[in-house]
Amino acid sequence: MTTTPPIPAMLLAAGRGERMRPLTNTTPKPLLEVRGRALLEWHLGALAGAGVRRAVINTAWLGERISEHFFSHFGLQRPSGEREQLSISYSHEGRDFGHALETAGGIARALPLLQASVFWLAAGDVYAPDFPFDAASARRFAASGALAHLWLVPNPAHHPRGDFGLSPEGLALSLPEAIAAPRHTYSTLALLRAELFAPPWCDIPPGNPQGVAAPLAPLLRRAMDAGRVTAELYQGLWVDVGTPERLAQLNT
Template identity: 80%
Template structure:
């Protein structure tokens, strides 16, 4: 099923914010990682602001560890109130995995759980990644919606902490699942993507619709199956990007000047 709204409309977004942030302890003992301050604002707020600026009308945030703190921080809307010539506020809803199941459901499990709140096509971004230049471009969403790929990934050059990367990239823009031992170049998945709900159905995924049983499952195996079938596209992202996975990386970000604009 293709996203068929008018070309003036953005698909909704899902922001992943359910992780415990073990490597960030003790900072995350009392603060969920997406609410840690990065250059003067909560990390998750950077994505919310970019989505609002890009004209995305609805965002879903999945939560688990200290999830109530996230919903208290952002309530049900984000951004300035609508005014003449201004965009409407970004509407926010939540998929509280901790309240429903007492634990996080990993990436694919969490996405499957949130699908009823989304649509046939949606943006995906991890709430613990800092990517202040990423535009959430409506034209990219429209191109994806018109095609038949199940996912479109943004890849980045491998950071020092992940030197082997995740996926390959063909000259024609297909994401590749490298064979074991392959020496072909790999890149790191930025955790930003456009996804089709069909990726979370057979034959790619065996979690029932809406994940009523709270199955926990990672996303990478689904992506690799779809890559092997030629159903995942990708491109390199050259903007600023940091996986804020350790206190040292957070401190390095906060030691730099805030982005302009």
């Protein structure tokens, strides 16, 4: 009996962190510390603990600080004494193009490094220490016809209108603003299929050689309208660490 290797992860770490200034003037946002650990380290530890063996991190603003901090491997020591190793590759958008490529542009650029038809996605400025990166969820998604599976969270105070709806059948809904229906906030935690970054959903050339900057939401909405995006509500601890005040609250 053969086993399927764990799918890789894409970690988004290219943003400037404008709302976090002056903290991000000299430190990239994913390296800001929450409870003694860099924000990005919480995701890397959870991924390594879940058995994920490869991750790609995209960078732009102060990107060399991120690669110098984590280098090419992340190690996790289990209570049993066993050590888990996660190999890390970098997609240096700032070095290659002089700016960040936004979410869809950055993922399209990193796909040759991911070398996978299915992968995890997580933003480096989100604190979700208990998110499991569950292998069973990844297997179910890989066997489905969905292009994306999103984890939605209850709307935080700073984003009361939310992003997407959720049907009783577990489909993510791209609801127009005019429709009075419950919306939830996209957590930036997801499982994605590489097919989402090809026509008809995305017109960025493979590998994004020209460095096209493009957001992810329009691609997701096109796929939602075709019934190709599933979702579920995540009730665990989740914080978008978008301001110095939210960071301070987490550290008190």
